[in-house]
Amino acid sequence: MPGSNKTERNRMLKANRAAGIGDEMGRIVRVKDPGVTLVCTICKAELKCTKSNTEMKNHASSKHGKANYEECFEGAEAHAKAIAERVSKGGGAAGGGGGKSADGLTKAERKKKADAGLDDLLGAGLAGAKSGKKGK
Numbered sequence: 001m002p003g004s005n006k007t008e009r010n011r012m013l014k015a016n017r018a019a020g021i022g023d024e025m026g027r028i029v030r031v032k033d034p035g036v037t038l039v040c041t042i043c044k045a046e047l048k049c050t051k052s053n054t055e056m057k058n059h060a061s062s063k064h065g066k067a068n069y070e071e072c073f074e075g076a077e078a079h080a081k082a083i084a085e086r087v088s089k090g091g092g093a094a095g096g097g098g099g100k101s102a103d104g105l106t107k108a109e110r111k112k113k114a115d116a117g118l119d120d121l122l123g124a125g126l127a128g129a130k131s132g133k134k135g136k
C-alpha cells in the first residue's frame, strides 16, 4: 500500500514528539559516537582512537620511529580496548535481533516445521484409514 510507511512514520514521529524524545520533528537521531581523539605528545597531531588504533601506530612508527605508539598517544590502548568492547557488545545485540523469535527459528522455519508436522499427522491419519479399510 503506497504511503502507508510514511503514515506509520509520521505517527511514530508524533508519538515521539508527544513523549518528548527525538529532535523538534520527533526524529530519533542515532547519536553517533563522537569517539576519542588523542593528541600526539610529540607533534600535537590529533588522531582518532579506533579499536585497532592503526592510524596511531602508523603515525608513531613512521613519523617518530616509535615502536610503542603509547609514547605518542598516552592511554590509546585503553581507549582501543573500550571501543572494542563497545563494538562487540553492540554487534551482539544487533545479531540477536536478526528477525528470529525466542525459540531461535525464523518465521519461515517455523512455518516449515508446522507444515512438516501437519504432513506427519496427515500421513498417519491416511495410513490409519487405509489399514482400517483393508481390515475388512
Ligand SMILES: [Zn+2]
Pocket (backbone or CB within 6 Å): 040, 041, 042, 043, 044, 045, 059, 063, 064, 072
Ligand atoms: Zn606525532
